[in-house]
Amino acid sequence: MTGISYDRATAEQYRLAREVPRAGLAAWRAAIEAAVEATAEAAVEATAERTPGLTPGTTVLDVGAGTGGFAAALHDWFGVHVVAVEPAEAMRALIPRAPATDGRPGIEALAGRADALPVPDGGADAAWLGSVLHHIPDLPAAARELRRALKPGAPVLIRNLFPGRADRDLRVRFFPETVAEIDGYRTVDGVCADFAAAGFVRRRLVAVPQESAPSLGHYARLLRRDTDSKLRALSDEDFERGMARLRAADPAAPATSWMDLLVLA
């Protein structure tokens, strides 16, 4: 488990340095759509009932929403209501709001934690957990809480790095010592076991690319060590060596980075 105390300055830096530009998320949009569709089909086979997926008017819980980059993307892409749950006040303050539809806010930002979600039983149609698994101290409790908050058959969409699967992450490419931190994260099998105990079944695991910045040069200029638990865990020497590698790379090259999408329902 890793911890960063997100004060206002760190939250603002997080938004600038860590939020992926929307144009860089096209593959994520497609991967989410495909995974949700496949999960809805699996629900039909299991229960003869189709879950609504991410359709306008449905509710997505964004757990550990940070500064709301994905909350806004999910709302804009799919017309869903997003309930963004985030414990750090400074991060929550930066979550964009969206105009109400059907008398409900497009994006609502609430204080809460993964193991104590401030939402009613069985009200949500999907959950999104972006880069947050390793911040949650009690993952089995969080899985039970998600089971309570979600409708039957609703997908849990997890975007994370996992031990043994992180080679194509940009931070790992330029700061290879970050692998030591990632090796301490829950494995895919471990996460699936925690969620299985709460009644979820593994549906899909795919690696998905993103363009973290318009180019590697941009990426190097935006990088802020304080906003990233993996970079903070490095020694100063390892961090500086990584920055030197990054500055020596072709600044016009794409800043493509890969992370996993793990889906349970």
Ligand SMILES: C[S@@+](CC[C@H](N)C(=O)[O-])C[C@H]1O[C@@H](n2cnc3c(N)ncnc32)[C@H](O)[C@@H]1O
């Ligand atoms: C690396 S950020 C990810 C933010 C956002 N999901 C994203 O993809 O940009 C991790 C977030 O998890 C939040 N967090 C920490 N502990 C948490 C917990 N127990 N439950 C939910 N969120 C938590 C932090 O405050 C932080 O905003």
